[in-house]
Amino acid sequence: MNESRMVDLFIIGGGINGAGIARDAAGRGLSVILCEKDDLAQGTSSRSGKLVHGGLRYLEYYEFRLVREALIEREVLLNSASHIIWPMRFVLPHSPDDRPAWLVRLGLFLYDHLGGRKKLPGTRSLDLRRDPEGAPIMDQYTKGFEYSDCWVDDARLVVLNAVAAAEKGAEILTRTACTSARRENGGWTIQMRNEWTGETRTVRARVVVNAGGPWVNDIVGRVAGSNSRRNVRLVKGSHIIVPKFWEGRHAYLVQNHDKRVIFINPYEGDKALIGTTDIPYDGAPEEVRADESEIEYLLAVVNRYFKEKLRREDVLETFSGVRPLFDDGQGNPSAVTRDYTFDLDETDGAPLLSVFGGKITTFRKLSEHAIEKIAKFFPAMGGNWTRGATLPGGEIENADFIQFAEDLRRAHPWMPRPLVHHYGRLYGARVGKIIGSATSLAGLGRHFGADLYEAEVRYLIAHEWAMTPDDILRRRTKQGLHLSEGERSAFAAWFEADRAKSA
CATH class of the missing domain: 1.10.8.870 (Alpha-glycerophosphate oxidase, cap domain)
Incomplete structure (x- = not known):
């Protein structure tokens, strides 16, 4: 089938950013097509730590703007989808060998107050020798803290944004690769191919949004025949799933000697999700796997703090994702910013907006900012609307x-x-x-x-x-x-x- 339909916005990428932008744009009255070469959320967006959080450790890198935005968004998202997002308490055992207690306390104070917290309870100090949260922790750790963040079903968050976009008129095409996007006559001529049937399709678009995540630079060059002054830095994060080994609904956050923090979260009732690693990655994003060295690293960090020792045979499953972080020139992968930025190329009157970086928690704000970047091309479109809106099923x-x-x-x-x-x-x-x-x-x-x-x-x-x-x-x-x-x-x-x- 060959078609020359003209749409306002053509979005490449069916992760959280692509789906969020599609929802936002369709709700403003724009005609939208989103194409994804695989399944929705098949890449990075289903392989996260499943948290809507401000990013406590980002304070150490002076990412105050990002943390404040994420903390504000945490409660916005909680209100919009309380079925797939819910509060969780995190217990942080303090190790005097790592960050000093005063620094942890200061970070938690800022975390409680930077984002105008309303719904979630604040931080409290724990005596791990007496408080029940300390029961599974080794005896040498006597002091701890407890703070709030939120859990999210990450893949469903993506799908629900796509559902909302479709209900507002967007066309969502999965298993459909964008094979070519070329500037012609002040717009874009785009070719797609259904990966299952081989059927091809051509559409016209006024603006193209590149939300390809780890593939963003590849899309700019190979698909759109363009260049970008920005780059992504690929960082691999791996998780392991084990049987849950403590009582209660709370999670744990532990510090390692290398300054990494590892989350140990209750998962699917009787399991625990443990992660994540931070390793530079230069392979194909679709081939990413958790290495044995990463599995051993995560087990060792947990066993440093907990009485019950995990073994390799306790690992039920692993998964690994590639984070497409905006390359800000930092050497340490953990120090690379989790913030996002955009590159708008208006060559020949055919705008290409590429999204670099971002995290699940800030997807809604990123989507708003993306639409603001291209607003001048659609002067009749509607204004911001997603902050008070629910996602499908969130009308509770x-x-x-x-x-x-x-x-x-x-x-x-x-x-x-x-x-x-x-x-x-x-x-x-x-x-x-x-x-x-x-x-x-x-x-x-x-x-x-x-x-x-x-x-x-x-x-x-x-x-x-x-x-x-x-x-x-x-x-x-x-x-x-x-x-x-x-x-x-x-x-x-x-x-x-x-x-x-x-x-």
Whole structure:
């Protein structure tokens, strides 16, 4: 198919920045196409530490503007999507061998006050010998601190932004590569190819936004035939997943001798997510893997603080992502800024806006700033609107998820509590789209194990661009972590057979 439709904005990249910009732009009345060569959030945006946070350690590098913006955004996002974002308390055992206690206290004071905190409780000091949070910590660590940040289902955050963009008129194309973008007659002529069918398509666009993440420079040069004065620096961050080894819903943040801080977070109920590393990376972003040396590093940091010692065989799964950080010339990967910047190239009256850097927490503000950069080309578009808006499913009264979950359980007493929690957390106020008219578990269709039923799978295929088993088991849900190897194989076989039948 060859088409010459003209759109206002063509966005390359289906990570958090691309999806956020698509949502923002479509809500202002712009016509938008977003294309992603793989699945939504398949790259960096599903391989984060799953936190909406200000970045406590960034204070050490004097990133006050970034931390303030992130802290403000933390509560904006919490209000917009309390089903996939929720408060979490972090326990920081103090080691006198590393940062001095006064410096940690000062950092936490700034953290509490820089961003106008309203909802989240502030910092408190802990006596790890008496307070229950100190129970799993080795006896030599007697002093600690507890502070607040938020947890987020990162991949769902991306998908929900894409859903919101589509509901406002944007066209979301996954498994579709942008193969060429050329300036012609004061605009762009863009060619795309569906990676599965081989079908090609041509569109015209007034402005192109390059939100390619680790591929941003490649898109500027190879796809758009242009140049940028800015570069990204690729830094690999790896995580490990192990069985949870402490009581309580709180997380831990520990300092290592090399000044890195490592998060140890409760994950999916009975597991723990531990990370991250910070290693320069010069390979292909799609081939990134956690090295054994990184796994050993993370285990060693945890074992330095906790009574229960983790072993290599405790590692259930690993994942690694490539952070596309704006290259600010810093030698230490941990010191490279997590802030973002833009490069606007207006050659021949065909603007190309490239996004460099950024982090999950500040995606909404980044999206606003991106639209402001190109606002002069669309004088009739609407103004800023996302700050007070909810994401799909976030239309929960008073953003009170606990009350919402209780109401959901009363409305569907036949549903086991874990399933109510699973549906509530992923779909929020839109959970009815999954349950439909079902009045029993049988009404949800085939059961694949854990909390995965056919009704949810059908919804994800129809409404959230899920096209492979991994799209569902790893990104739309985390049910792959709860299914046995046999159940995962059986699900994949059913999925492929069902797909072939409906083709």
